[in-house]
Amino acid sequence: MKQERLTQFPILINLTKQDNKRQENIENMKFFTMRNRGIAFRFSLSILTVTILIFALFFIVNRNISKEIILKNVESNAENLTIATANKIESVIKSVQKIPENQSSLLQNFHFTANELRKLLRLSLETNTEIFGSCIAYKPYGFYKDSLYYAPYYYRSGDSLKYENIGKDSYQYFYWDWYQIPKELEKAFWSEPFYDEGGGNILMCTYSVPFFEKADENDKFGGIITVDISLKWLEKLMSKIKLFENGYAFLISGNGTLITHPIEDFVLNQTVFSLAEERNLPKLREIGRDMIKGNSNFVSYTSIVTENEGWIFYAPLKSNGWSMAVVVPSDELFCDLYSLNRKLLVLGCIGIILLLILIILISHRLTKPLTKLAKITQTIGSGNFDANTQVCNASKEIVQLGNSINQMQLELKNYIKNLKDTTAAKEKIESELKIAHDIQQGIIPKIFPPFPEREDIDLFAILNPARDVGGDLYDFFFIDDCKICFAIGDVSGKGVPASLFMAITRTLLRSKTTKTSTAKEVVSELNIELCQGNENSMFVTFFLGILDTKTGIVEFCNAGHNYPYVIRNDNNIECIEETHGTPIGIFEDINYKSGTFKLFKNDSLVLFTDGVTEAMDIDNNLYGDKRLINLLENSKDHHPKIITKAIVDDVSLFVGKAEQSDDITILILTYFLNK
Amino acid sequence: MEIKKEKINEILVLEINGRLDTTNYSELDEIFADHISKNEINIIVDCKNMDYISSSGLRVFLTALKKINAANGKFLLCGLQETIQEIFKISGFTSIFKIFDNQEEALKETS
Structure with missing residues (x-):
């Protein structure tokens, strides 16, 4: 067990190492992707893209133009070479052609002995190195009347010349093409290259010219004079032709037979057409046809020898219907261009890499101070306002930015x-307001039911200030065993001033009310007190009533307050529409009067401030007296708490999401009549 | 609330449009105080377009009335809408303020 644990440790360590490394990698990647999206990356990317595009365009245009120029040069080179070679061959051929032609006219005009004929032939071979052999083949019984054959033939064998009479039973020469065709056509004829089996026994080509004997008026056919040209000679000439490393030339005869070709097996064994058939090269067939027609052209071509793409130029040899072609392989043709292009590409790539490095260096130098500033602003954002915003080695704009950030920081x-100070002050005020609110709520009676021992009346009241402290007030107290004094008031305005004024009013109310006081006396005295030193013209709408619980008679004074409602036992609503003067606190010299009304069993008196009837919904519609009356009419249970709650609920339902605009105060007194 | 000011025969006529409540009563208070301090103490307030008045608004009227009465000037109200008339009636302000049906009648009073 112990050992196992021990061996497990290194593995664990390795794992954590790997994990760390992976983590590092991930972070590097993050760093990279973040930087990738930065200014440096975008800057580099756009400049590089444009540079590469320009370079590529330049490169392609250069390549195409160079290719065209090279092709033109090659075409003219190949043309010159082909025509020069063709001319050379033709000059040889023409000089060869003259020999039998001259001999033919000699034979026509003079009579030669056998010796003289041999001399003539020998001479022609001695003086013309191009000729391999020459023969004068007489028609049957044409020279000797008793001999079927007579065909003296001189040919080269090594360095010496040999003589032979080729006519014999095994070689009946007058059946061969070289004899037959010119005889029938009665004109000179170039044979297809062939192996002269009976003669030189080598590959050759024969030019045959008919000669005629002078007889009476018409010339009679006498025989054929031939000269043989060794193709070795032609081959030597053709193989000297070289264009680039693998360029080559070939000759074809009038019917397409290859006379010379670098691949010796093809010579005489193949025609261009058989090659085209064999290798499925329709292009070669087309070229072959055009060559036979005696045309010349420069076209693209796939070499049979190297099987590479290339170009071919061909031109005819007019004297014998042959055609000569020169093939140039593309890769060699454009070899220099390709190598130049490679060099250009390498140089371009090096240039682009250098440019990339330069751009990265520059943009990093530009963005480094920006990154630093970003970090600084982050520190500022986290609440440290003593960050150093100085940036070194930066451009003017970035230094300015640093200064601006510093300014912002200050x-x-x-x-x-300031905010901290004001918040602290505000918090202080708020806490003081809270205390004020508590004090204000404390000075109005808050214990309900207030007189649990009494069965003749019940009372409930509520004060909901719109702000922390309000300007509404209510109060109630017994002034003797059976008289209860109750009041409700609304100080003009709201907030602290109103609440202070409310506190004064309430204190005065208690101090001014005695056992013998009437409602109008109390209100008048309150008015005089409040008017003194009332610089701000604060006033209180005030309703004060004194109920004699024995009789149910209420003596009341309404100093500019809302009219209260009485809910009779049968749910009839009565409005006490009486005003006995202006609100208190305005003019000292007002003589307040008072009125009376009577409460019967189960009647409820509803006192309220305008915060109820003027409560507003979102669209500034007022709650209104009508809705209140309607609610009161439908109250089933005549219990002050329940009615109060019903009003408060209905008002808040009406107001909905709108803010409470004014203090809401309700005082309800229900008279049960003393048993 | 919008307040239009006009001077007719040396009398300042203020026309109040909209609601006069706790959010804007001080605006009107300042206007009154400003004019009274310049001894322009004949003021007619045309309330035909005033939709609502809160107790703070009433207090502004009351302050102005007191100051103007003390200076032997005239502070007249006119064109009160029905609901506002009701408020004035309930609060007993009808007995303190001189209230006219319209501007013309109020102007007659000043001449």
């Missing part, structure tokens, strides 16, 4: 300091 610092 202003933020001041702003936050």
Whole structure:
């Protein structure tokens, strides 16, 4: 067990190492992707793209133009070469042609002995090295009347000349093409290349010219004079032709037979057409046809020898219907161009890499201070306003940015300091307001039911200020065993001033009310007190009533307050529409009057401030008296708490999401009549 | 709330449009205080387009009335809408303020 654990440790360590490495990699990747999207990357990318595009365009145009120029040069080179070679061959052929032609006219005009004929032939071979052999083949019984054959033939054998009479039973020469064709056509004829089996026994080509004997008026056919040209000679000439490393030339005869070709097996064994058939080269067939027609052209071509793409130029040999072609392989043709292109590409790539490095260096130098500033602003953002915003080695704009950030930092610092101070002050005020609210709520009676021992009345009241402290008030207290004094008021305005005024009013109310006080006396005294030193013209709409619980008679004074409602036992709503003067606190010298009304069993008196009837919904519609009356009419249970709650609920339902605009105060007194 | 100011025969006529409540009563208070301090103490307030008045608004009227009365000037109201008339009636302000049906009648009073 112990050992196992021990061996497990290194593995664990390795794993954590790997994990760390992976983590590092991931972070590197993150760093990369983040940087990839930065200014440096975009800058490099756009410049590089444009540069590469320009380079590529330049490269392609250069390549195409160079190719065209090279092709033109090659075409003219090949043309010159072909025509020069063709001319050379033709000059040889023409000089060869003259010999039998001259001999033919000699034979026509003079009579030669056998010796003289041999001399003539020998001479022609001695003076013309191009000729391999020459023969004068007489028609049957044409020279000797008793001999069927007579065909003296001189040919080269090594360095010496040999003589032979080729006519014999085994070689009946007058059946061979070289004899037959010119005889029938009565004109000179170039044979297809052939192996003269009976003669030189080598590959040759024969030019045959008919000669005629002078007889009476018409010339009679006398025989054929031939000269043989060794193809070795032609081959030597053709193989000297070289264009580039693998370029070559070939000759074809009038019917397409290859006379010379670098692949010796083809010579005489193949025609261009058989090659085209064999190798499925329709292009070669087309070229072959055009060559036989005696045309010349420069076209693209796939070499049979190297099987590479290339070009071919061909031109005819007019005197014997042959055609000569020169083939140039593409790769060699464009070899220099390709090598130049490669060099250009390498140089271009090196240039682009250098440019890339340069751009990265420059853009990093540009963005480094920006990254630094970003980090600084992050520190500022996290609440440190003492960051150093100085950036070194940066451009003017970035230094400016640094200065601006510094300025921002200073202003933020001041702003936050101010904000802290004001928030602290505000918090202080708020907590004081909270205390004020508690005090205000404390000075109005809050214990319900307030007189649990009494069965003749019940009372419930509520005060919901719109702000922390409000300007509404209510109060109630017994001034003797059976008289209860109750009041409701609304100080003009809201907030602290109103609440202070409310506190004064409520304190005065308690101090001014005695056992013998009437409602109008209390209100008048309150008015005089409140008017003194009331610089701000604060006033209170005030309703004060004194109920005699024995009789149910309420003596009341309404100083500019909302009219209260009485819910009778039968749910009839009565409005106490009486005003006895202006709100208190305005003019000292007002003489307030008072009125009375009577409550019967189970009647409820509903007192409220305008916060109820003037409660507003989102569209600024008022709750209104009508809705209140309707609610009161439908109240089933005449219990002050339940009615109050019903009103409060209905008002908040009406107001909905709108903000409470004014203090809401309700005081409801229900009279049960003393048993 | 919008307040239009006009001077007719040396009398300042203010026309109040919209609601006069706790959010804007101080605006009107400042206007009154400003004019009274310049001894322009004959003021007619045309309330025909005033939709609502809160107790703060009433207090502004009351302050102005007190100051103007003390300076022997005239502070007249006119064109009160029905609901506002009701408020004035309930609060007993009808007995303090001089209220006219329209601007013309109020102007007659000043001449």
